[in-house]
């Protein structure tokens with residue numbers, strides 16, 4: 001498998017965490033977002049949305065949308081499981097995933113920030129508010145569902161989305177003090193080998 005990614009892309013980072021946690025070998029091709037590589041015809045042929053991540057399977061099939069990729073990996077490589085067996089807990093994982101995937105990340109995507117610049121807005125203030133608002137909902141959920149991790153004591157897809165989003169929150173100087181449960185879960189994740197291997201600083205294009 002080959003992952004088209006950029007070191008600091010939170011959506012690609014989610015996929016790296018799950019690939020590493022499931023012990024799946026993969027190669028990385030860097031798509032330099034700040035240089036606009038995502039708009040090159042060879043990349044839009046892989047994903048017409050001009051975004052990463054894209055996971056290219058060994059037969060050449062290209063999958064896009066990180067959550068679809070994560071669900072594909074879970075279905076094709078069910079061990080170690082990253083969705084709980086219990087349907088309610090499973091729904092809670094997906095609830096947390098969607099808070100981040102559709103309620104936070106798209107609002108601070110590069111294309112959105114460029115549009116805000118174009119409208120004369122303040123991209124940092126915008127992103128800080130968007131992330132903080134989403135984290136209020138996520139903290140409320142996590143205060144009811146968390147154990148060692150965001151939902152219970154099993155590492156799930158929700159944790160794979162949380163850690164990159166916290167990193168982005170710090171980039172935008174979000175005050176994280178109101179989110180103690182999210183920080184506690186983060187502390188339980190960051191030392192795990194999959195999270196260390198998936199960290200932006202450990203990527204071949206780090207700092208580019």
Ligand SMILES: N[C@@H](CCC(=O)N[C@@H](CS)C(=O)NCC(=O)O)C(=O)O
Pocket residue numbers: 009010011012033038050051052053064065066067101106109110111112
């Ligand atoms: N919903 C998509 C979001 C993907 C996405 O926003 N990717 C960002 C990087 S994190 C991107 O490629 N941005 C390029 C741009 O904004 O031009 C997913 O989960 O894969």
